[in-house]
Every structure is written in C-alpha cells, then in structure tokens.
Amino acid sequence: MSVTETIVKIHDLFDGWRSAGSTRLANGVELLGRTDEGGESTWLHAVFPGLSAQQLARLQREIGVDFPQSLRTFYRVIGGMTLFHGAFATCGIRATGVRPDVHGPEPESLAHLNHAIDVLGWKPRNAVAFAVNAWD
Secondary structure, eight states, rough: OOHHHHHHHHHHHHHHHTTEEEEEOOOOEEEEEEEETTTEEEEEEEEEEEEOHHHHHHHHHHSSSSOHHHHHHHHHHEEEEEEHHHHHHHHOOSSSOOGGGOOOOOOOOHHHHHHHHHHOOOTTOOOOOOOTTTTO
C-alpha cells in the first residue's frame, strides 16, 4: 500500500469520527469525536496540521536522522495526532516550556520521544520513533 493510500484511509477514518462532532481551532488543530463528561465538552481525538518544509527540516535536524520519504510525506499532511484520549499518539512538534493552553492542544514531542529512547539504548542508529501506544 502506498503512503498516499494509507493517508487516504486515515482520512476516511477521521470522516467517520466527524459524525460524532468536530471543530477546527484557530491554530488548525481539528478535534474529533465530541463527548460530554460532567457537563463539559471533551474530544476523543486531536489531529494536528501538517508541517511546513521548514518545520520538517528542523525536526529532522533535532533528531539527527533523515526521515524516510514515506514519513516526510505523512508529516507534510498530518503533523501528529492524539487518538482515544491519548491512548495512541503520533508525535510532532511541541513548543518548549510550560504555557497556558492559549494555543490549544499540541502533539507530544517527537524530539523528546527519540531522545528518551536513545538515552535508554533502545533506539537503533538512524531509526525514528514517531508514535506511542499507552496500552502497552
């Protein structure tokens, strides 16, 4: 299956989740699958806007690895996502420091994930870790 076919399948999945509600924030983040907990609106999923060529180049420099073409293509379309209240996430660019949520949700940091795995000695040379599964 090509990267394009995979991305189309992911977007088809998002279309199904939109039936439960969706909204796009000013920063381009799309929230999908509205749920109401305790009288407050919450969302099952957050999909982050694709990365610019400059952001992608910066991310590769931070990690020290050239991404395979398929991963670069993915990140140009989807800059990360948090699914099922964080049970699964593809990481992306996250601002450093502690700040209030004025900019909305952000993906988990791809650079921090790769650094943490590398420090533990689990990351093969030239590999890129790009997702986490909280169910493991």
